[in-house]
Amino acid sequence: MQTKKIIFCKRCLYTNLHPFSITFNEEGICSGCLIHEEKNNLDWKLRLQKLKKIVKSYKSKSRKNYDCIVPVTGANDSHFIVHIVKNILGMNPLLVNYNKYFNTPIGISNLANLRLKFDLDILFKNINMNSVKKITKFTLLEHQNIYWPILAGHTVFPLEVAVNYKIPLIIWGAHQGLEQVGMFSHEHEVEMSRRYRENHDLFGMEAQDLITIDSDLTEEDISQYVYPDDKSIDEIGIRGIYLGNYIRWDPTSQHQLMIKKYGYKSCQLPRTFDTYDHVDCYNYMNLHDILKLSKRGYSKITDHVCREIRHKRLTREQGIELVNFYEHKKPENLDKFCDWLEIDANSLALVLNKSKNKNYWIQEDINKFKFTGPSAHFKNTKNNEINNNIKDILDKEFIKNRNINLNKKNEEYILFGKGVGELYE
Ligand SMILES: [Zn+2]
Secondary structure: OOOOOOOEOOOOOOEOOOOOOOOEOOOOOEHHHHHHHHHHHOOHHHHHHHHHHHHHOOOOOOOOOOOEEEEOOOOOOHHHHHHHHHHHOOOOEEEEEEOOOOEOHHHHHHHHHHHHHOOOOEEEEOOOHHHHHHHHHHHHHHHOOOOHHHHHHHHHHHHHHHHHHOOOEEEEOOOHHHHHHOOOOHHHOOOOOHHHHHHHHOOOOOHHHHOOOOOOOOHHHHHHHOOOOHHHHHHHOOEEEEHHHOOOOOHHHHHHHHHHHHOOOOEOEOOEOOOOOOOOEOOHHHHHHHHHHHHHOOOHHHHHHHHHHHOOOOOHHHHHHHHHHHOOOOOOOHHHHHHHHOOOHHHHHHHHHHOOOOOOEEEEEOOEEEEOOHHHHOOOOOOOOOOHHHHHHHHHHOOOOEOOOOOOOOOOOEOOOOOOOOOOO
16 A cells, blocks of 8 residues: 555646655645646747747758758657648758557558658668667566557657757657646746656666666667767757647647648547557557556546646546546556567566556555556546537537457557558548
8 A cells, every 4th residue: 555645636637656756736736737727828929939949940941951850659649749840941851760660550640641741751660670689678577567668669759860860850749747746837948867767767777777787788778779979969969849839738638639730640548548659569558558557657648638627628527537537447468568578477467466566556466466556546437338419519529530440350569660551440
């Protein structure tokens, strides 16, 4: 049982147990909800002007080099970021993508769509499969984490390209710490930093930390995940800015716009109602999400619900019903993951047991755990169906225009793909 008394935000569903620092005002509203209020009070026209001024000095005068780098994936906010950078800011970006290897056909197709519809150059980084598997196996067994290489790669590759191509500006979407827990105000205009990446994106684990006496990882395996040194960064004057500080960030309506304008592809995922985020990955909303629940006591459904409550598309009560519905849904495709990593199902089951944080789980038997995390305090609304009022809201806001189903025999992780003819229409 957790020793710390649990405090819920009165507006959203985050608690004082959130792994990022979260604070509450006297009325019991969390820092994330309070910073969210800035979205309704800031002069966004003025902030966009400010952004335009910042990026102006980075436009390549000779037109011989790219103006900036935009890290992209086949999901999340990539379409919207590229749309803003190219069409609103008038920049010529170089897109960069770290290959996560758990690609769905939708992710591959969205990436191709970015390349073709926006007519831009893109660089892919494909790390050799042996190292990726070795690192994933190590972080899974030792830290119950399968996403470390993906997050490390996604955050280091843009820096590498910035250094090698001498492009000083990297443009990201929203800052997660600001969006979720209000770690900063929009007006702080916080920028990318090595420290935030290590503490939050990488769960406090830098590449060098993976080389321990227990791991058979070598310098060679981790070399592609090492952040460039300060000297190289300073020499070029590399900075990474977040569009969310200058544009009123609302991923749901942004995705709706991207579907309408560019045919962004979306689908239902097993453990959330959000049909836009993470549709490029077979494992994020499956194994990765169940490990998050094990270790942190909450999963992505809570993040999605909190965001929707703040944007006033869902009420707190509807949010509770959705968390109750999705949080303990079984992850899918675990056998495909075991095949890929060359481990057996029993080893994975052991890892899943080991990952259960004693603050949120009571072990009742060898393979039986009782959940005591935040949602165990909610009113029990458990139903086999989502009630129709909520369903109507979700159907309207979260468009599903494709399907993926890895349980089908012929579907596998797509390692590489052109994005043409890969999608089951
Ligand atoms: Zn809140």
